[in-house]
Amino acid sequence: MPASRPSSDQILHRLSSSEYEIKLKAIREVKNQIIGNRTKKLSYIKLGVVPAVADALAEANADSDNGANLIVQSTAVIGSFACGVDEGVRAVLDAGAFPHLIRLLSVADEKVVDAAARSLRMIYQSKLAPKFEFNKEENMDFLLSLLRSENENLTGLGAGIVIHSCETRDEQNILCHAGSLEKLVGGLDGSMSQRDASLESIATILKNNPGAVSKFVELQNGRALRSVIELTRDRFSRTRLLACLCLICIKNSSSCFLQDIAIKTKLIYILLELLDDSGQVGEEASFAFSSLVAGKEDLQKLAFEANAIDKFYNHLQNPELNSKRLEGIFLALGDLCSKLECCRSRFMSLQVLNLLINALTHDEANVRTAACICLKTVSRSIKNLSAGYFMNERIVIPLVRLLSDLCTSVQVAALGAISNIVVDFTPNKSTIIQCGGIKELVHLTKSMDSSLRLNAVWSLRNMIFLADKMCKEAIFMELTASSVATLICDPEPSVQEQALALVRNFVDGCMDCVEFAFAENGIILDAVGRQLKKSPRIEIIIQGMYAVSNIASGNEFHKEAIMQMIFPQAESGPQSFLSQYLQSNDSRLRTSAAWIIVNLTAPASPGAFGRIAKLRNFGLVAQIKRMASDPCMDVKLRARVALGQIISFGDS
Amino acid sequence: MSLFWIVVRQLAEIEAMAASKKVIPREVWERKLNNVKIRKEDMNKLVMNFLVTEGFVEAAEKFCKESGTEPDIDLATITDRMAVKKAVQSGNVEDAIEKVNDLNPEILDTNPQLFFHLQQQRLIELIRNGKVEEALEFAQEELAPRGEENQSFLEELERTVALLAFEDISNCPVGELLDISQRLKTASEVNAAILTSQSHEKDPKLPSLLKMLIWAQNQLAEKASFPRINDITTAALEDPV
Known part of the structure; x- marks a missing residue:
């Protein structure tokens, strides 16, 4: 029986022996020990076997029979170390074996070439493999020579390099212009492994690249595309999946390709069927499904009609699903429910929600994230929100717990879900308050990570939408006016926008609520005013304008504070931001500005007359008059209301 | 009426x-x-496909000469494949593993289930030969780590180790593992994996027809x-x- 645990005594010594037989036997022994055996690989790596084998490889002479034997065996050892074990790839690269393997690709002995190509292919399957620089001409020549080769191991290596290293659009274009698509298409008629390698590398070149896609669909008068479509019916499930992925890349690059409803339906059915595969193909099928339906209502509809939700639900009922599968299925369900109410209601009626709740506490972060993303889209439903399906302890407690998850992506996804479920159209948000949700959310608004700040503010903004005064007060106390002011001036523009929207919701509703803007000596109001005067972004300004408009609907004191903000100096001075926004090209901005005028000139308040006089002095009344015939209905309506109020005080 | x-x-x-x-x-x-x-050449191809897939290498060579039908695979690889199959069938699993690795080192590195079944067969052979201590050590060192990686492997391992608990194997509920059919099962799994790695169908066409x-x-x-x-x-x- 061979020693089951490698011992340093002999093996390193024998590997560096000067006697051919001893050395060859030692290398073969290592090979047969490590192939298929992760534990052995790790312990041999620790022992320092990789550099010893790499030395043997470097020293061997490919022209002699003995040397060739040593090379074939040591190359196999190196390939196996690199297979499936990152530590192995690192050790192989550190030992300097890589350039030797490349060199061996051009020797005469075919066995040596095969062995070297196989090992390099293993290395290129790892992220740790060195990046292949496509922009060097000699590199492209080398790659094309691989793709052109008759030898399956060499074409396989070429495809592996493309799959590993082609990431940017520039790289895709270089490959495209050099004619690599034509070469790869040749492999579609080849053996199973050639077909798979070709499909995967074609997909890599086409992904998100409309130019490359146009070139591909016209290749050989569309014959290349037809071959790929044909391969979606292949006998091997992996080939079917890769062919689907290729078609998805084509479909996603531009809406003008693969418009045919038959093909869209076919893709959906094939991917749903591939879910039944018990291996990796089944895992990847749901991710492919996601990218097929994401953001596309027509495909979501077709998938709904193909009973996709039932199908995913059936899979979820298997208690032994691994984490990758769970993640993929929840992401797919999330995309499926992102637009259509029929999908969401099927989701609810099958009670998939129960399984989703379990997934919120899964051990794997990716599963927790996927479950939150799915919950976010399912709760994008006024019907489900109004029915109160989400605002209960079974969901809220685990969600709030995820706000302090160690993994940022889980926190962001949980915030996304919370953002939606707090819009429950009932003023009572006690469930989330009781389980400490507000403390967590406020805590996250102070995070160093801007995506966490953004989503936390967003959640709070939604939570106080139509909330009662008690709820707003609870949140305001926790958040404090100075923090709100800080968020309005956050370095991240998207956070600024949400913070202004938060203020807008705070001061919306009853008169008391307007007071929030005046806490701590009006620190919030000052911050809003600063953004309105300096921000170049329209989305930010619109939120700020509505915050101002809501404040201007308050009492006399509130209205005067807004007047002060609009006209800080004496009677004349630089043009105010209000006047500037009344003339904006963006109708949304004009609407918000007109709203401010409406609220400032409301005839029921005693100071309206004085404010109108001031507006007139600054030329704003004249502007409003011109807006009474604005092309935008909304603007026209608000301008006419304002004008009516102004005229009621006498048009002088 | x-x-x-x-x-x-x-x-x-x-x-x-x-x-x-x-x-x-x-x-x-x-x-x-x-x-x-029906075309004569098609018939010949079907026969050749049967001979090649089933591993009748000498018959395939003769048939190639007599009928002029080219095999769709290098006949030398059939000899290697049959040697692997024979080694498993006669219980020399270690030998079989070495032969597979010589043929193509990727097969067992990328097919954990097949690798496990071969190791399991090795364990079964050790138990069959009464090498209890060696069997236990082998199970612990080689198979237990695979069981940690995969739940179904662990269950199969437990079943196999249960063989050791019985003095009289004929009464053992998992006795069928010692049956010759278990060797044949493992052998055909290896055979199929080698054929797949050579991009060849693992079953002949004739039975499907x-x-x-x-x-x-x-x-x-x-x-x-x-x-x-x-x-x-x-x-x-x-x-x-």
Whole structure:
């Protein structure tokens, strides 16, 4: 029986022996020990076997029979170390074996070439493999020579390099212009492994690249595309999946390709069927499904009609699903429910929600994230929100717990879900308050990570939408006016926008609520005013304008504070931001500005007359008059209301 | 007979006619079959495919010479594949593993299930030969780590180790693992994996064609009565009963 645990005594010594037989036997022994055996690989790596084998490889002479034997065996050892074990790839690269393997690709002995190509292919399957620089001409020549080769191991290596290293659009274009698509298409008629390698590398070149896609669909008068479509019916499930992925890349690059409803339906059915595969193909099928339906209502509809939700639900009922599968299925369900109410209601009626709740506490972060993303889209439903399906302890407690998850992506996804479920159209948000949700959310608004700040503010903004005064007060106390002011001036523009929207919701509703803007000596109001005067972004300004408009609907004191903000100096001075926004090209901005005028000139308040006089002095009344015939209905309506109020005080 | 009864009788006759199947006489059937053309080269390819897939390398060489049919695979690889198969069938699993690794080091590195089954077979052979201590050590060192990686491997490992607990193997509930059929099962799994790695189908085409023949006959038999082939080894047409 061979020693089951490698011992340093002999093996390193024998590997560096000067006697051919001893050395060859030692290398073969290592090979047969490590192939298929992760534990052995790790312990041999620790022992320092990789550099010893790499030395043997470097020293061997490919022209002699003995040397060739040593090379074939040591190359196999190196390939196996690199297979499936990152530590192995690192050790192989550190030992300097890589350039030797490349060199061996051009020797005469075919066995040596095969062995070297196989090992390099293993290395290129790892992220740790060195990046292949496509922009060097000699590199492209080398790659094309691989793709052109008759030898399956060499074409396989070429495809592996493309799959590993082609990431940017520039790289895709270089490959495209050099004619690599034509070469790869040749492999579609080849053996199973050639077909798979070709499909995967074609997909890599086409992904998100409309130019490359146009070139591909016209290749050989569309014959290349037809071959790929044909391969979606292949006998091997992996080939079917890769062919689907290729078609998805084509479909996603531009809406003008693969418009045919038959093909869209076919893709959906094939991917749903591939879910039944018990291996990796089944895992990847749901991710492919996601990218097929994401953001596309027509495909979501077709998938709904193909009973996709039932199908995913059936899979979820298997208690032994691994984490990758769970993640993929929840992401797919999330995309499926992102637009259509029929999908969401099927989701609810099958009670998939129960399984989703379990997934919120899964051990794997990716599963927790996927479950939150799915919950976010399912709760994008006024019907489900109004029915109160989400605002209960079974969901809220685990969600709030995820706000302090160690993994940022889980926190962001949980915030996304919370953002939606707090819009429950009932003023009572006690469930989330009781389980400490507000403390967590406020805590996250102070995070160093801007995506966490953004989503936390967003959640709070939604939570106080139509909330009662008690709820707003609870949140305001926790958040404090100075923090709100800080968020309005956050370095991240998207956070600024949400913070202004938060203020807008705070001061919306009853008169008391307007007071929030005046806490701590009006620190919030000052911050809003600063953004309105300096921000170049329209989305930010619109939120700020509505915050101002809501404040201007308050009492006399509130209205005067807004007047002060609009006209800080004496009677004349630089043009105010209000006047500037009344003339904006963006109708949304004009609407918000007109709203401010409406609220400032409301005839029921005693100071309206004085404010109108001031507006007139600054030329704003004249502007409003011109807006009474604005092309935008909304603007026209608000301008006419304002004008009516102004005229009621006498048009002088 | 009253008119009523005449009508009833006529109706019954019509019904019987509808239910009876169409009868196809032998000469008509043979004429129809004669009209189907099968190319000689296609037949030869099917035979070659059978010889190659099943591993009859010498027969394949002879057949290639005599019929001029080129095999779709390098015949030398068949010899290697058969050597692996034979090694498993005769219980030399370690030898088989080395041979597979010489043939293509990727096969066992990328197929954990096959690798586990080969290691399991090694364990079974150790137990069969009464090497209890060695078996235990092997299970611990080689197989237990695979069980940690995969739940179903762990269950299979537990089943295999249970063999050690029984003095009298004939009474052991997992005794079938020691059966020769277990070796054949493992051998055919290795055979299939090697064929797949060579981009070759793992099953010959001939059995599928015969399966299709039997299925098609059964389908037709529901609608018609015709001379059918019941014994596929003679392919004789038998008249319907």
